[in-house]
Amino acid sequence: AQSVAQPEDQVNVAEGNPLTVKCTYSVSGNPYLFWYVQYPNRGLQFLLKYITGDNLVKGSYGFEAEFNKSQTSFHLKKPSALVSDSALYFCAVRDPAGGSYIPTFGRGTSLIVHP
Amino acid sequence: GAVVSQHPSRVICKSGTSVKIECRSLDFQATTMFWYRQFPKQSLMLMATSNEGSKATYEQGVEKDKFLINHASLTLSTLTVTSAHPEDSSFYICSARTSGGAYEQYFGPGTRLTVT
Numbered sequence: 001a002q003s004v005a006q007p008e009d010q011v012n013v014a015e016g017n018p019l020t021v022k023c024t025y026s027v028s029g030n031p032y033l034f035w036y037v038q039y040p041n042r043g044l045q046f047l048l049k050y051i052t053g054d055n056l057v058k059g060s061y062g063f064e065a066e067f068n069k070s071q072t073s074f075h076l077k078k079p080s081a082l083v084s085d086s087a088l089y090f091c092a093v094r095d096p097a098g099g100s101y102i103p104t105f106g107r108g109t110s111l112i113v114h115p
Numbered sequence: 116g117a118v119v120s121q122h123p124s125r126v127i128c129k130s131g132t133s134v135k136i137e138c139r140s141l142d143f144q145a146t147t148m149f150w151y152r153q154f155p156k157q158s159l160m161l162m163a164t165s166n167e168g169s170k171a172t173y174e175q176g177v178e179k180d181k182f183l184i185n186h187a188s189l190t191l192s193t194l195t196v197t198s199a200h201p202e203d204s205s206f207y208i209c210s211a212r213t214s215g216g217a218y219e220q221y222f223g224p225g226t227r228l229t230v231t
């Protein structure tokens with residue numbers, strides 16, 4: 001079975017400071033991992049993914065995420081937050097070895113960047 | 116990048132009527148489409164998965180006779196909420212994925228349904 005956890009409902013950070021949005025997962029094999037962002041009353045936008053290869057993945061809008069197999073984590077990071085980064089962020093996991101082709105989404109983390 | 120559109124973006128209907136929501140992949144062929152429902156400040160709830168030309172696979176607890184899904188072509192899927200009730204009011208989001216190695220999903224902008 002595949003599962004994903006976003007332990008924080010909300011993350012607050014000051015503009016210009018680094019931000020981290022946490023995600024941990026559980027799969028039987030090697031995971032496919034994704035981050036999406038959702039702005040109010042909009043659909044989700046794809047940010048980045050990890051399938052294989054380099055553990056540090058760079059994505060859209062200056063975001064990056066690091067795949068850590070030993071800690072089963074895939075935290076989303078950005079060196080310097082912008083007020084416009086304020087949105088809802090979703091982590092998702094898919095476990096191909098488990099036979100699933102449908103990803104499981106986390107419950108979402110609301111990121112609030114203060115001016 | 117891949118674009119998915121949804122229509123309408125907002126709809127208000129009276130209780131007992133039916134509403135159809137369209138989801139289109141504009142620049143790629145979507146072999147698989149997903150329909151989600153999202154409550155305020157909550158995560159996505161997968162309602163059903165549909166593959167082009169086949170019947171949709173519904174998640175447990177989702178009434179297939181109430182939420183009719185049709186995926187008639189590689190670029191169009193529709194969700195019809197039949198005999199809508201106020202509790203069906205929600206934000207409905209579709210997403211699409213291609214086959215053969217494309218891993219990420221592309222999401223539509225969502226449809227806000229309000230049943231009065």
